[in-house]
Amino acid sequence: MVKVAKRLVIKDVEKCVGCGICMYACARKNAKKPEIGMDSSGILAVSLSGFERGATVIFCRACTEPPCIQVCPTNALKPKKGGGVLLREDECIACENCVDACTIGAIFRRRNGKPAVCIHCGYCAKYCPHGVLGFEEVKV
Amino acid sequence: MRSKVLTIDLSRYKYEIEDRSDLFDEWIGGVGVGIQLLKEELDPKSDPLSEENVIVFATGPFTPAYPLASKTVALFKSPLTGNLGESHAGGRTATSIANAGYGAIVIKGASKKPVYIVVENDKVHFRDARVLWGIEDSLIVGRIIAEREKGRGIRTVMRIGGGGERYVRYACVTTETYRHFGRLGLGAVFGSKNLKALVVIGRGGSVPADKKSYREVYDKIYRIATESDAMKKYHLIGTAVNVLPLNELRSLPTKNLKSTKFEGAEEISGEAFAAQNLGRRIACNHCPTACIHIAVLREPYEHEKYFYKTIMISYDYELIYALGSMLGISSREGLLKLIHRVEYYALDAISTGVCLAWATEALERGIISEEDTLIRLQFGDHNAYLKAIDYLVKQPTEFYEILAQGVEKASQVYGGDDFALAFGGNEMPGYHTGYGAHIGHLIGLRHSHLDGAGYSIDQKVKDLSPKELVDKLLKEEKWRQILSSLVVCFFARGVYTPQIVVEAFKPLGVEITEDELLKLGEKIYAEKLRLKRKMGFNIKSLRIPKRILETETLHGKLSKEYIDEALRYYGVIVKKLS
Numbered sequence: 001m002v003k004v005a006k007r008l009v010i011k012d013v014e015k016c017v018g019c020g021i022c023m024y025a026c027a028r029k030n031a032k033k034p035e036i037g038m039d040s041s042g043i044l045a046v047s048l049s050g051f052e053r054g055a056t057v058i059f060c061r062a063c064t065e066p067p068c069i070q071v072c073p074t075n076a077l078k079p080k081k082g083g084g085v086l087l088r089e090d091e092c093i094a095c096e097n098c099v100d101a102c103t104i105g106a107i108f109r110r111r112n113g114k115p116a117v118c119i120h121c122g123y124c125a126k127y128c129p130h131g132v133l134g135f136e137e138v139k140v
Numbered sequence: 141m142r143s144k145v146l147t148i149d150l151s152r153y154k155y156e157i158e159d160r161s162d163l164f165d166e167w168i169g170g171v172g173v174g175i176q177l178l179k180e181e182l183d184p185k186s187d188p189l190s191e192e193n194v195i196v197f198a199t200g201p202f203t204p205a206y207p208l209a210s211k212t213v214a215l216f217k218s219p220l221t222g223n224l225g226e227s228h229a230g231g232r233t234a235t236s237i238a239n240a241g242y243g244a245i246v247i248k249g250a251s252k253k254p255v256y257i258v259v260e261n262d263k264v265h266f267r268d269a270r271v272l273w274g275i276e277d278s279l280i281v282g283r284i285i286a287e288r289e290k291g292r293g294i295r296t297v298m299r300i301g302g303g304g305e306r307y308v309r310y311a312c313v314t315t316e317t318y319r320h321f322g323r324l325g326l327g328a329v330f331g332s333k334n335l336k337a338l339v340v341i342g343r344g345g346s347v348p349a350d351k352k353s354y355r356e357v358y359d360k361i362y363r364i365a366t367e368s369d370a371m372k373k374y375h376l377i378g379t380a381v382n383v384l385p386l387n388e389l390r391s392l393p394t395k396n397l398k399s400t401k402f403e404g405a406e407e408i409s410g411e412a413f414a415a416q417n418l419g420r421r422i423a424c425n426h427c428p429t430a431c432i433h434i435a436v437l438r439e440p441y442e443h444e445k446y447f448y449k450t451i452m453i454s455y456d457y458e459l460i461y462a463l464g465s466m467l468g469i470s471s472r473e474g475l476l477k478l479i480h481r482v483e484y485y486a487l488d489a490i491s492t493g494v495c496l497a498w499a500t501e502a503l504e505r506g507i508i509s510e511e512d513t514l515i516r517l518q519f520g521d522h523n524a525y526l527k528a529i530d531y532l533v534k535q536p537t538e539f540y541e542i543l544a545q546g547v548e549k550a551s552q553v554y555g556g557d558d559f560a561l562a563f564g565g566n567e568m569p570g571y572h573t574g575y576g577a578h579i580g581h582l583i584g585l586r587h588s589h590l591d592g593a594g595y596s597i598d599q600k601v602k603d604l605s606p607k608e609l610v611d612k613l614l615k616e617e618k619w620r621q622i623l624s625s626l627v628v629c630f631f632a633r634g635v636y637t638p639q640i641v642v643e644a645f646k647p648l649g650v651e652i653t654e655d656e657l658l659k660l661g662e663k664i665y666a667e668k669l670r671l672k673r674k675m676g677f678n679i680k681s682l683r684i685p686k687r688i689l690e691t692e693t694l695h696g697k698l699s700k701e702y703i704d705e706a707l708r709y710y711g712v713i714v715k716k717l718s
Contacts, residue, residue: 017430019423020235020293024204027345034355036205037239037345038294046293050283051317051422052434052452058293111261111344129366129428 004137005082007062007120008043011134018055020045022124022133029123039110042118057132060084060106060118068098068107068117077115083140084120141165141201141648142243142346145177148257148264150333151191151249155264157242164243169200170627171226172664174215175671177246184674188219188325189307189332191250197338198244200627203234203426205348206361206644208371208632210234210424213624217675218324219332220309220491220546221565224672225324226586229298230424230629231316233340236296240342247333256299256337258289261344269336276302276533278314278486281337291341299337300327301486302533307331308544310491310567314483318432318454319424322488323588324566349649357647361635366428370634374431379457380410382570383465389599389694391573394465395519396497397561397687400572404470408460417472419452424629431631437476453480461570462493467500468519478522481529491546494567496528498547502556512539548683558686563587564677572688573598574695575606579706580613582682585668590630592617598694606706614665614713621664622657666717673718679711 026041028034043059062083069077069085076091077098094113101107108116122135143161148154160173167173174196186192195216202209212234218225237245240261247257251266254273258265275281278301285297296315303311304327311327312320321327330336348354365371373381386392387405394402406412419436423429434452441447453476463469463478482489500517502508510516514537515527531540543550547567551560561568563578564587571577576594584591592613597604604612619638620630628636636644638654645652652660669677689698 017421017423018425019427019430020232020425021207021428024207024426028355028358031355032351034348034351035345036348036354038204039239039343039345044293045425047316047422050279050286051432052279054420055422109343127362127428130430 003140005140006122006135007083007138008059008118008122008125009134009136009138010057011131013056013132014054015130016045016055016057016132017130018045018047018051019129021127021129022057025124025127026118029121040116042108042116043124044108058104058106060120061104062120067101067103071097071101073097080119082120083138085117086119087115087117089114141650142199142238142241144242145244145246146242146259146264147246147248149249150247150251150255150335153251153266157262160243164201167664168622168625168660169243170198170213170625171215171621171668172625172660173244174198174213175664175667177244178215179671181246181248182217184217184671186217188217188222188225188329191333193217193329193332195247195326195329196244197233197237198627199234199238199242200625201648201650202626202628202644203238205354205648206358207365208361208427208429208635209626209628210427211624211627211629212237213627214313214321214326216326216329219307219328220325221587223565223675223677224585224668225326225329227312227321227323227326228624228627229313229315229319229321230427231296231319232425233296233298233315233319234627235425236294236340236342238342239294239344240340241344245340247335247338250332251334254334254336256285256335256339259338259340260291261342272336273305276305277484279317279484282314282317285337285339289339289341291339294343295339295341297337297339299486300330301484303327303485303487304331306533306535306544308485308487308532309546310488312486312488314486318422318434320486320488323490324586325488327486348647350647354647357644361640361644362428364635364640365632371429371632374631375429377410377414378431378433380413380433380455380460382457383409383460384411386571386573389573390692391571391694392465393461393561393568393570393572395468396466396501396559397572397691398501400691400693402465402468402470404468405465407470408464408472408475410457412472413455417476427629429631435476437473437480451480453483455479458570459489462490463525466493466497466570467522467525469522469525470520471522474522478525478529481526485529485533487529487532490569491567492529492532494561495532495543495547495550496525498550498556498560499528499543501559502554505556507554507556508539512537557683561685561687564682571595571598572691572693574693575604575609575698575702575706576613578688578698579609579703582684582703582707583610583613583679583710584617585665585672591620602695606702607709610706610710610713618661618665619658621668622661625664669714669717673714679707679714682707
């Protein structure tokens with residue numbers, strides 16, 4: 001049986017204007033504790049070595065064998081049903097192994113040293129003003 | 141509310157972080173707090189290019205809480221006017237400073253050797269910049285620093301090019317390649333402090349006072365910004381959309397304002413740029429509008445066939461006016477090259493264009509010669525102007541040394557002040573719409589079209605008395621003190637109405653009424669004016685360039701009596717407020 005899950009996806013990365021609206025949305029995603037800023041944000045908007053070459057976004061691509069999980073010494077990072085990873089913050093010792101392990105640099109170091117990573121909730125996609133991000137069903 | 145102030149002393153390579161909630165509670169942030177910090181730190185009589193000058197970068201409480209609050213206010217003593225310098229820029233500067241945890245950053249003193257500063261949340265690093273000194277291309281400086289330092293995506297790289305190093309009094313500070321603390325010479329102040337760049341890396345967050353209403357108010361502002369017409373102009377063709385209507389209204393300053401009708405307007409219009417050259421749009425951080433319009437210039441190598449360089453150049457209305465119509469340039473390609481050259485050295489485009497326009501007319505009239513200019517400046521000849529921009533930075537003759545100090549100074553030395561288009565020492569922006577524009581440039585506290593937006597009053601209202609006009613300009617300028625204390629982009633003034641501002645404050649734990657906001661705007665205005673007076677501002681010494689009376693505006697020719705009456709009335713207000 002083919003399983004499907006909803007994930008945050010890139011629809012057209014060439015359309016990215018680098019506004020970072022997604023980063024701020026990510027920080028607000030939790031209705032019970034929205035954050036002003038982007039410390040907890042699991043997505044990052046960057047320029048491509050300067051804005052003359054445009055911009056892009058970086059976030060977890062929900063790989064099947066996540067290296068970040070493999071290097072976590074306390075099992076704070078767990079595979080998430082449907083893809084991606086979940087962080088159990090209380091188990092995390094802020095070693096930053098996961099930050100270094102992610103090949104595409106999609107795990108971010110928060111101020112307290114613990115990681116911030118995309119949970120594929122799709123909240124940011126609702127705010128992407130130019131159709132770069134989508135929240136879609138994918139086969140898993 | 142974010143109330144930490146980071147003070148960096150370049151003379152001693154020291155820094156300290158202080159909580160200044162006293163200031164942020166009373167004066168909001170941005171320009172409101174910045175003025176107070178400048179009052180504390182700066183001797184108003186100091187030389188702008190000495191180590192005594194102080195720079196304040198201030199952000200406001202809406203950054204990064206809400207979209208379109210993407211601006212930072214820089215305050216300093218201007219080496220161009222010798223008076224208060226104020227300049228705003230977007231990019232990632234405001235969010236980086238705010239996410240690093242600061243309401244404001246103060247820079248004082250001067251380094252003995254070239255350095256650049258890296259602020260990384262609560263740490264400050266002083267980095268050797270001796271090798272970077274002398275790199276004239278601000279784009280390259282940015283790229284080198286970006287590759288050396290961390291913080292990709294969450295940092296701002298504010299840097300100078302050759303202009304600031306050579307103390308061109310209208311050199312700017314460039315951030316994120318295409319945004320600028322453009323006006324009044326902050327770049328020269330950086331240069332005089334041996335400061336090549338200021339990098340701020342910020343990652344942080346805070347909790348809103350009211351969690352539920354915070355998300356609701358955010359969504360409301362986001363909807364207005366993206367679904368209403370409030371940002372439409374900037375979202376579509378951009379500010380360059382002004383070229384054709386202003387030309388139609390006989391308000392587009394052309395060839396040093398000898399005319400207001402430019403035969404090449406179609407060619408350099410926003411519409412033509414959009415159709416032929418627009419290659420990419422980018423945004424300031426936390427702004428959905430992406431008003432930064434970037435043109436593609438494809439240029440063949442001079443001596444090799446089938447080799448091309450492709451350069452991305454950001455354009456806006458003021459650049460098209462200053463380096464286009466004002467210099468009689470009707471070739472879009474030529475104009476893009478001029479914009480790029482100004483970007484390269486990190487100069488203010490408006491001042492550069494106005495200085496060169498004056499020099500062209502001065503040469504035509506024979507008050508200066510080709511021995512001074514080294515090249516025959518002619519309206520429409522972009523190649524000559526490209527060379528002249530090099531000379532403004534390299535200053536091979538005394539003439540260019542003087543012109544690099546602004547058109548006011550140049551006309552004091554060589555004459556020709558009748559057609560030297562500066563107000564309060566600041567070169568004129570691109571509006572010859574009528575009394576509102578020019579009286580606004582004279583009395584606005586930074587002598588900018590952005591103070592009281594007189595160009596807009598001119599296009600909306602007719603037959604105002606001088607008193608009514610001044611009242612209108614001041615009303616707008618006072619409200620804008622609030623916008624620039626919050627600090628939101630002026631392009632978003634249609635989004636951030638007094639009512640929305642009051643609503644947006646609530647989830648942040650601040651209760652304030654519309655009336656209190658307006659009163660605070662008046663107070664900040666008065667504080668700024670008083671500081672300006674201490675720096676030597678005197679309304680009696682304001683010069684009215686005769687040229688603005690000679691060339692027809694949208695409202696016909698302007699009369700000196702009207703302007704004098706407006707200034708007299710304003711003089712009474714100034715007296716009262718000081």
